[in-house]
Amino acid sequence: MSVGAAPRPRAGAVVVASWRRALNEVLRVRGALLPATIAPVIFMLGMTGQFSRLTDLEGFPTDSYLAWIVPLSCLQGAGFAGAATGSNLARDIEQGLFDRLLVAPVPRAVLLLGPILGAVTRCLVPATAVLAVGLLLGAEFTGGVLGVLALYGASIGFCAAAALWGIFLALTFRTQQAGPLMQQGVFLAVFLSTAYTPEALLRGWLAGAARYNPVTHVLELSRQATVSGLEPSLANTLPGVAALVGLILVLGGLALFGLWRIGR
Amino acid sequence: MSLAPGSPPAVEAHALVREYKGGIRAVDGLDLQVAAGEIYGFLGPNGAGKTTVVRILTTLLRPTSGDALVGGRSVVRDGDAVRRLIGVALQEAAIDPLMTGRELLRMQGALHGLRSKQARERGQNLLERVGLTEAGDRRVGGYSGGMRRRLDLALALVHRPQVLFLDEPTTGLDPTSRAALWREVRALNDEGTTVFLTTQYLEEAEQLADRVGIIARGRLVVEGSPTALKAQVGPPTIHVELADAEGAQRARSALRGLGALEPAGAGGDIHVQLRTTAGKAAIAPVIRALDEHGVQVESVEVQMPSLDDVFMAVTGATLEGASSNDGSPSSGDHVGEAVPASRAPEATTAR
Numbered sequence: 350m351s352v353g354a355a356p357r358p359r360a361g362a363v364v365v366a367s368w369r370r371a372l373n374e375v376l377r378v379r380g381a382l383l384p385a386t387i388a389p390v391i392f393m394l395g396m397t398g399q400f401s402r403l404t405d406l407e408g409f410p411t412d413s414y415l416a417w418i419v420p421l422s423c424l425q426g427a428g429f430a431g432a433a434t435g436s437n438l439a440r441d442i443e444q445g446l447f448d449r450l451l452v453a454p455v456p457r458a459v460l461l462l463g464p465i466l467g468a469v470t471r472c473l474v475p476a477t478a479v480l481a482v483g484l485l486l487g488a489e490f491t492g493g494v495l496g497v498l499a500l501y502g503a504s505i506g507f508c509a510a511a512a513l514w515g516i517f518l519a520l521t522f523r524t525q526q527a528g529p530l531m532q533q534g535v536f537l538a539v540f541l542s543t544a545y546t547p548e549a550l551l552r553g554w555l556a557g558a559a560r561y562n563p564v565t566h567v568l569e570l571s572r573q574a575t576v577s578g579l580e581p582s583l584a585n586t587l588p589g590v591a592a593l594v595g596l597i598l599v600l601g602g603l604a605l606f607g608l609w610r611i612g613r
Numbered sequence: 614m615s616l617a618p619g620s621p622p623a624v625e626a627h628a629l630v631r632e633y634k635g636g637i638r639a640v641d642g643l644d645l646q647v648a649a650g651e652i653y654g655f656l657g658p659n660g661a662g663k664t665t666v667v668r669i670l671t672t673l674l675r676p677t678s679g680d681a682l683v684g685g686r687s688v689v690r691d692g693d694a695v696r697r698l699i700g701v702a703l704q705e706a707a708i709d710p711l712m713t714g715r716e717l718l719r720m721q722g723a724l725h726g727l728r729s730k731q732a733r734e735r736g737q738n739l740l741e742r743v744g745l746t747e748a749g750d751r752r753v754g755g756y757s758g759g760m761r762r763r764l765d766l767a768l769a770l771v772h773r774p775q776v777l778f779l780d781e782p783t784t785g786l787d788p789t790s791r792a793a794l795w796r797e798v799r800a801l802n803d804e805g806t807t808v809f810l811t812t813q814y815l816e817e818a819e820q821l822a823d824r825v826g827i828i829a830r831g832r833l834v835v836e837g838s839p840t841a842l843k844a845q846v847g848p849p850t851i852h853v854e855l856a857d858a859e860g861a862q863r864a865r866s867a868l869r870g871l872g873a874l875e876p877a878g879a880g881g882d883i884h885v886q887l888r889t890t891a892g893k894a895a896i897a898p899v900i901r902a903l904d905e906h907g908v909q910v911e912s913v914e915v916q917m918p919s920l921d922d923v924f925m926a927v928t929g930a931t932l933e934g935a936s937s938n939d940g941s942p943s944s945g946d947h948v949g950e951a952v953p954a955s956r957a958p959e960a961t962t963a964r
Contacts, residue, residue: 355697355698355725355726355727355772355773355774356697356725356726356727356772357697357726358723358724358725358726359723359726362723362729363723363724365723366719366720366723366724367720369720370709370711370712370720373709373711373712374711377711377752378711444705444707445703445704445705445707446707446708446709448673448701448703448707449701449703449707449708449721449768450724451672451673452671452672452673452696452699452701453696453721453724453725454693454694454696454697454725454726455724456693612668612672612673612674612675613675
């Protein structure tokens with residue numbers, strides 16, 4: 350056996366390899382996908398059942414609370430799928446698996462892309478389940494194909510942002526015990542937005558928080574699919590896209606900072 | 614294995630320091646040099662700083678000060694180049710239990726720049742090499758500890774590294790698996806791979822290492838070939854256990870002239886110790902002399918100096934006592950205390 354310097358790895362091959370590994374979390378663990386899929390569907394059903402009369406309030410932009418809540422459930426499912434990336438990374442760090450990746454001659458940021466892509470792939474399952482159940486229960490896709498694309502785009506972007514948030518926490522705390530913090534971050538970001546009612550019906554500090562919360566714009570982007578007052582348009586799309594880009598840049602920067610601190 | 618004239622060292626460390634929060638110095642001004650093609654055994658008790666040194670040398674941890682070169686490349690300034698030269702099997706064989714051995718080898722190939730076909734072929738070769746061909750398509754979660762270690766070694770070899778770092782590779786393994794891993798390490802070394810091996814097991818260092826460095830409290834306290842280090846400690850000791858204490862005086866008289874008698878230890882009336890360069894060859898004359906003086910003997914042992922004695926001689930504590938081969942992993946990154954001498958060294962026994 351001859352010995353020498355190994356060739357330079359190709360980033361694409363590394364991303365694909367780690368993406369496939371990330372998918373094992375759901376493909377090879379029996380039932381792993383069920384909670385992540387069922388939870389947002391149940392949430393959607395529960396919220397619709399409890400708050401369907403909210404649409405009677407003046408200023409509510411749609412007469413179907415189901416149509417209002419379907420995009421939120423998609424985003425929640427996507428957010429939790431993304432945050433789970435952080436828990437998986439924390440587990441890898443605790444068990445020493447991440448060290449194996451770090452001693453490979455790969456730019457370290459590339460090591461994060463596969464798990465993020467894995468999360469994005471996983472998030473499509475609950476989003477599709479929510480949409481399917483919503484459709485069965487009578488939600489209308491008022492935005493047509495473009496609206497559905499906007500909803501999937503928002504879910505994917507939000508999932509990526511949540512994954513970066515989880516990764517930052519995993520690299521900071523390096524323990525799975527940070528898992529609840531990852532999930533709570535997502536929950537809080539969604540809760541402090543126009544998740545349940547439009548901004549016009551919010552009062553006090555909650556209205557202020559929702560106004561400046563970028564997740565509000567991501568929700569508006571996703572609601573182009575089902576909320577009749579929000580037709581697909583550039584004006585309704587750009588703020589959401591900008592919010593997602595901003596979230597990804599900020600949280601991506603934090604994740605890279607966490608990566609940079611590893612071993613220092 | 615000696616360093617070929619003119620060839621650069623495979624591993625060098627210069628005034629390496631790693632300080633943790635609270636000013637704890639896990640590595641405290643370490644200097645070392647490992648020749649290309651050598652098996653270097655890095656010994657020390659739990660918490661001595663072994664794992665910290667390995668993590669620095671493998672670019673997983675930055676030193677607080679000082680530098681280290683692997684294959685002539687700085688771990689601080691040129692980590693990427695270092696990572697292309699090294700293979701690493703860290704403690705506890707961290708392997709994804711959801712993947713099969715073959716999949717892991719393929720992924721490792723991608724991480725180290727092998728094309729898909731190359732990675733497949735290399736993976737197959739390595740599975741054969743480490744005796745995991747049949748288990749290659751099974752998930753690693755179902756592997757035994759020995760199988761996981763062998764796969765871990767195979768993963769570290771995917772890209773044919775120049776320098777292989779093995780951090781306590783046989784901790785927790787049964788004797789058969791341990792012997793198999795030793796054979797593989799020797800074979801790799803014969804093929805030209807430099808091996809940097811940390812271990813708590815004295816026997817492992819003695820069996821494998823061309824040279825041994827002993828670290829205590831973050832400092833390299835002694836270095837050399839196992840034979841040379843043990844020779845520094847002194848000649849072997851013959852321990853005679855008497856049937857009764859009454860013969861002690863006669864035994865000491867009988868053995869005078871066969872070597873240097875050690876002072877009688879506390880409560881050691883039935884024990885007489887003799888240091889002699891003759892080693893095992895002195896057993897027959899010792900027994901004859903005792904017999905001629907009418908001394909009843911229970912047993913006679915020859916104790917060869919061990920690496921633990923070397924450690925004891927330079928630190929005043931025992932390495933063996935701190936690593937009782939219980940399979941527990943090293944605590945790694947913490948500065949610890951060496952354990953006071955309390956156990957007898959390894960012995961060759963004649964009864």
